[in-house]
Structures are given as structure tokens and as C-alpha cells.
Amino acid sequence: MEDFRRAYLRLCKEGGVEPQESIVAQLHESRVSTQACRLDLCGQSLSVETCSVLARVLHNDTEFTEVSFSDCMLSEEGAKVLLSGLFANTAVKVLDLKGNNLRSQGAEVLGKLLARNKTLRRLVLEWNALGVWDEAFSIFCEGLGSNSGLTHLDLRNNQINHQGASELALALKRNNTVEVLDLRWNNIGLLGGRSLLEALQKNKSVRQLETAGNNIPGDTFRALEQSSGHNSDRQSTLRESRSRTQVLNKEIHKLKEAKGRQFLNLMETIDRQREEMGHSNRSTSIQIGQLQEALNERKSAVNSLTAKLQMTEAALALSEQKNHNMGELLTRVKDEKEQERERQSRERKKAQEDSVLREGKLLRETQNMTETNIQLRNKVEELERRCKSQQQQIFEVKQELTNSTAELKLRLAQTEDRLEIEKRRSKQALEDMDGLRQKEVEQVNRHLEESERALQERIFKLEGQRIQLEEELSKAKAACVTERAQAEEELGRVRSQVRLEEQEHVSSVEEKLRSVRSSLQEVQLHCSQQKQTISELQAKNSQQSIEMDGLRRRVEELQQELAGKDQERVAEVSRVRVELQEQIGRLQAERTAQGGLKEKISALEREVKVLSSNHREALLDKESEMSSMLEKLRLRDAEIQRMKEDEANRASYLQSAILTYVQGSPLGHFSSPKK
Numbered sequence: 001m002e003d004f005r006r007a008y009l010r011l012c013k014e015g016g017v018e019p020q021e022s023i024v025a026q027l028h029e030s031r032v033s034t035q036a037c038r039l040d041l042c043g044q045s046l047s048v049e050t051c052s053v054l055a056r057v058l059h060n061d062t063e064f065t066e067v068s069f070s071d072c073m074l075s076e077e078g079a080k081v082l083l084s085g086l087f088a089n090t091a092v093k094v095l096d097l098k099g100n101n102l103r104s105q106g107a108e109v110l111g112k113l114l115a116r117n118k119t120l121r122r123l124v125l126e127w128n129a130l131g132v133w134d135e136a137f138s139i140f141c142e143g144l145g146s147n148s149g150l151t152h153l154d155l156r157n158n159q160i161n162h163q164g165a166s167e168l169a170l171a172l173k174r175n176n177t178v179e180v181l182d183l184r185w186n187n188i189g190l191l192g193g194r195s196l197l198e199a200l201q202k203n204k205s206v207r208q209l210e211t212a213g214n215n216i217p218g219d220t221f222r223a224l225e226q227s228s229g230h231n232s233d234r235q236s237t238l239r240e241s242r243s244r245t246q247v248l249n250k251e252i253h254k255l256k257e258a259k260g261r262q263f264l265n266l267m268e269t270i271d272r273q274r275e276e277m278g279h280s281n282r283s284t285s286i287q288i289g290q291l292q293e294a295l296n297e298r299k300s301a302v303n304s305l306t307a308k309l310q311m312t313e314a315a316l317a318l319s320e321q322k323n324h325n326m327g328e329l330l331t332r333v334k335d336e337k338e339q340e341r342e343r344q345s346r347e348r349k350k351a352q353e354d355s356v357l358r359e360g361k362l363l364r365e366t367q368n369m370t371e372t373n374i375q376l377r378n379k380v381e382e383l384e385r386r387c388k389s390q391q392q393q394i395f396e397v398k399q400e401l402t403n404s405t406a407e408l409k410l411r412l413a414q415t416e417d418r419l420e421i422e423k424r425r426s427k428q429a430l431e432d433m434d435g436l437r438q439k440e441v442e443q444v445n446r447h448l449e450e451s452e453r454a455l456q457e458r459i460f461k462l463e464g465q466r467i468q469l470e471e472e473l474s475k476a477k478a479a480c481v482t483e484r485a486q487a488e489e490e491l492g493r494v495r496s497q498v499r500l501e502e503q504e505h506v507s508s509v510e511e512k513l514r515s516v517r518s519s520l521q522e523v524q525l526h527c528s529q530q531k532q533t534i535s536e537l538q539a540k541n542s543q544q545s546i547e548m549d550g551l552r553r554r555v556e557e558l559q560q561e562l563a564g565k566d567q568e569r570v571a572e573v574s575r576v577r578v579e580l581q582e583q584i585g586r587l588q589a590e591r592t593a594q595g596g597l598k599e600k601i602s603a604l605e606r607e608v609k610v611l612s613s614n615h616r617e618a619l620l621d622k623e624s625e626m627s628s629m630l631e632k633l634r635l636r637d638a639e640i641q642r643m644k645e646d647e648a649n650r651a652s653y654l655q656s657a658i659l660t661y662v663q664g665s666p667l668g669h670f671s672s673p674k675k
Helices: 002-015 021-032 048-059 076-084 104-116 134-146 162-174 189-202 218-297 299-353 358-400 405-519 524-564 569-614 620-664
Strands: 038-040 066-068 094-096 122-124 152-154 180-182 208-210
Touching: 002 048, 048 076, 076 104, 104 134, 134 162, 162 189, 189 218, 189 405, 208 218, 218 299, 218 358, 218 405, 299 358, 299 405, 405 524, 405 620, 524 569, 569 620
Parallel strands: 038 066, 066 094, 094 122, 122 152, 152 180, 180 208
Antiparallel strands: none
């Protein structure tokens, strides 16, 4: 850090640029603190000259691994100069350029940086404007496609449209290192989402893709999440398979080393036996010389020596029989190995048939192999013990051998030949075991590749089915839109007819009420009350028309919400159902209110009859008019009742149509439990 500060001050002095005190203070604070690998200039206003000095310093710097220039208000020229200093840098792994409003030149320089720099792992470009210029953003995407080191890329709030998303998709088809890509709060849209989905079908490295706030339809958004999830699952399975193959390779290497050690131990024991045989031969030759001298002196000991020779021959016969038993034991061991090979072949066949349980079977096979190895080691130890016991017996017999040196040499040569043959056989057996293990590993790798291919084919088939379902959904939506338009037209016609009839009825009622006012002053109070009731009915009718308009607007809003937000269909349908139930309750309340009005009208009729008893002569003609008015009012109530029933039927029809549409859509499965 001190070297970096000195280099910055020196270059500022050489270039005639006044060093910024804030940068020097920041470098001093970072030097005093323990964060010597991070350069944080967040919020510092950097001029073009300061950017050129920093670029020259960063060109040869090897201390900082994280560099932050967020919210530094970099100009286009300053960003170009500053980023050019990182072309040959081999230390910086994290670069933060958040909130610098980088545009065309910044996008071009970033593309060149990604094409040349191979050590950068994380790049933060949030709150910039890289997607405004299509040509510059295409250069950035070309650099991203040729990059082989970047793993995390943050492009939030960069005004990327569908064309920029298609360029980014082309880059992702060529890039195989980016694992996390953040594209939130851009303007990718439907076309950009489809191009990204097509790119993810070829790219297998992106395991996390953030696309919220891009006006992407719900089905495309879910398809992007599923494809990125498939990539993450695939990478996890690959990591598991690699770890397991490494474990198997380590176990195989350990087995090879153990076998090599056993072979070296056998060779050492054989060399020891040879040395002991040489010592015994030399001792026997000395003893033979002494015996030859003693033969001239002690001829009387010939009979005893012949007896000893017979005993030695019997011991040799016993040793030959033991060697024969050893050969039988070796043949048994070979048979057991062949049986183990056959059992392993059967297990491999079962593993090919049951690919789902291959991991458990591999673990069982490794356990069985370790057990068999332990058994073989135990058997080898037993054989070594037997060999040692036999060697001790042979050594004791050799001490007693005096006159049979020639026969012993011949038999020793035969035993050496047999030992060499056994060595060759053991070497061949070890080579066969290694070859079998290698073949097993190759077969397991082939099986994994075949399973991956089968999964990819299944994914392609599922995507084709999804595209067909999307086409069927679009057709059903178009049919539903046409049906709703027809229903709205019918509602408009009925409403216009009802309004005209109501206006005619109201005008006739007003004329008749005026005639009643001019004729009878006493009945004016009752007529005014009737006018008030009529005005209340008109207000209620206007409220009903307003409610119908609100319902129509609500239906239009539901259409927009159904077209734009497929995820909220079930909630909207339930909300509409509740509102319709509330409206039905309101209509029932109005119906009860109309019953009260009818009772009031009957009371008025009784009062009119009481008054008519006093003014019977003057109101004979008026009673006929009142009866006709009452009949018209009853007809109007019947029409209003019929209109309400028609509106309730239409609302039920609309509700049933919406329910059938929702149940017919792919989200109907999710809406069923909420019902």
C-alpha cells in the first residue's frame, strides 16, 4: 500500500498533476487499516488527469485484488483512460463501477477489458446506461463472449432492451464461465426473455439468473428460472461425480500402492531366502569338506549317515508335498479371484440395469472390494506365516543335510524356477486387476455421459410441449377476448334500451304529477312525497348504472390483469367473486327497499282513498289516472326486477366463463386448492 501511494505521488509529480488529498487520505487510511488488498475510492470525484495517473499505477500494481470506483462521477474519457490501465493487470479480481453513468465509450472499453483481462472474476456495473447504444453494447457482449475468467456480472438498471438482451444471449452461447448474471430492472421484455431462454439451452454454466422488473411474461420468467435451476443441479451433480471419481481414483491408487508394497515385501523375502540359502550352501560346503576329511578317518559312521540320508529324503518328500499344497492354495486363490471377477461383472450388469441406484451399488462394490482386499491380505499374511514356518523347517533340515549337496542344488534350482513362475503369475494378476479397475471406471463414465444425454433429450421434449401449451393458451385467450367483447356489446345495448325506457316513463310520470298539482292543492303534499320517492328511485337507478359502469371497468381491469399478470389470476377471480356476492347482497337489499316502497305506496293509496271519500266527486277522474299510474309503476318494478335478474344472470355467466377459462389454463391446477 505504501508503494502504491508513493507511485501515485511520483506519477502526479512527473505529469504535473496535483494529487487529490481525498485519494491520498483514503490510501493512508487503507494502509493504516488491515485491508491492504482493497482499494476503495467510493464517492470520490476523479478528473481525467487523476484517472490517467491511477491507470498508470494500476498497470504495474500487484497488491490490490478488489478495486471500487462506485459513484465517482467518471466522465467518458476518464473511464476510458482508467479502464485501459487494467488491461494487463493480473491482480484485480473484483471491479466495482456502480453509479457512474457509463455510456457508449465506457461499454466499448469494458468489452476490450473483458477480451484482454483473464484474472477478473466479479464485475459490478449497476446504475449505468450501457444498453442505450446498441453498437457499443454489442462490443461489450463480444468481449464477454470471448472472456474465460468472469464468474459474477451485475447489470442492474442499465436500460437494456430486447435487442441488447439478444446480443447478451449470443455472448452467453460462447461464454462458459459466467455463473451469476443479474439483469434486474431493465427493459428486456418478451423477445429478450425468449432469446435469453434460447441461450440458456446451450449455456450450462449460468446457475443464477435474476430478471425481475423486466416486463417478462410469467411463463418465460418461470422457464428462465427452471433452466438456471437445471444448470445449478447439473453443476452440483458434476461436482459430486468429480468428487466421487477422485475418491475412487485415490482408493485405486492406494490399492496399487498396497499391492506394490506387498510385491516388494515378497521380493525382499525371496532375496532374504536366497541369501539364507547362500549362507546355508557355504556352511554346507564347509561341512562337506570337514566330512570328507572325517570320512577317511570315520568309516564306521557310514551306516549312521545313510540312515540320516533316508531321514532327509523323507523330509524332502514332506517339503515337496508342502510345496504341492502351496500350489493348490495358489490355485484356490486364483479361483476365488475369478469368482470375484464374475461377481463384479454381475454387479456391473445390475448397475447398468438399475442406473438410479448406481451410487449405492458403487459404494457397496467399494466396500466389498475393501473386504476382499482385507481377506486377501489376511490370506497373504497366513501364507507368509506358513512360508516362514516352512523356511524354518527347511533351515533345520538343511543343517542335517551333509552328504546330499548335489541333490539339494538341483531341487533348489527347481524351487527357484517355481518362485520365478509364481512371481510372473502374481505380476500378471496385478496387471489384470488394474486393467479391470480402469475398465470399470471407463464404463461408469460412459454410463454418466449416456444419462446426461438422455436428460438433455427429455428437457428438449418438455420444452417442445411447453411451446405447444403456450400456443394453446394464446388461442384460448383470443377466444375469451372475443366472447367478452360480444358480452360487453350486449350489455351496452341493453343499458341503452333501459335508459330510454326509464326516461320516457319519468317524463310521463312528471306530466301526470303536474296535472295532479294544478287540480288538487291538498294532494300536492302526497304528490311531492311520491316525487321524492321517484327521485330516490332515479338516484338508485343512477347508482345501479354507476355500479354497472364500475363492474364494466372492473371487467376491463381484470382483462388487463389477466393479460399482464398470469400469477395473480386466482386471487383476482376470488376477489371478483366476493365483489359479485356483495353486489348480489346489495341488490337483495334494494329489493327489500323496493318492498318497503311498495308498502309506502299502498299506505298512500289508503290515504288517497280516505281523501277520496271527502272529495269523491272531484277525484273520480283522478282515481282512474292514479290506478293507471300505479299499474305503470308496477310494470316498471317488474321491468326493474327483470333487469336485475338479467344482470345477475349475465354476472353468473361471466363468472362461470372466467372460472372455465382459469380452469382450462395451465394455472388451473394451482387454483384448485384455493377454491
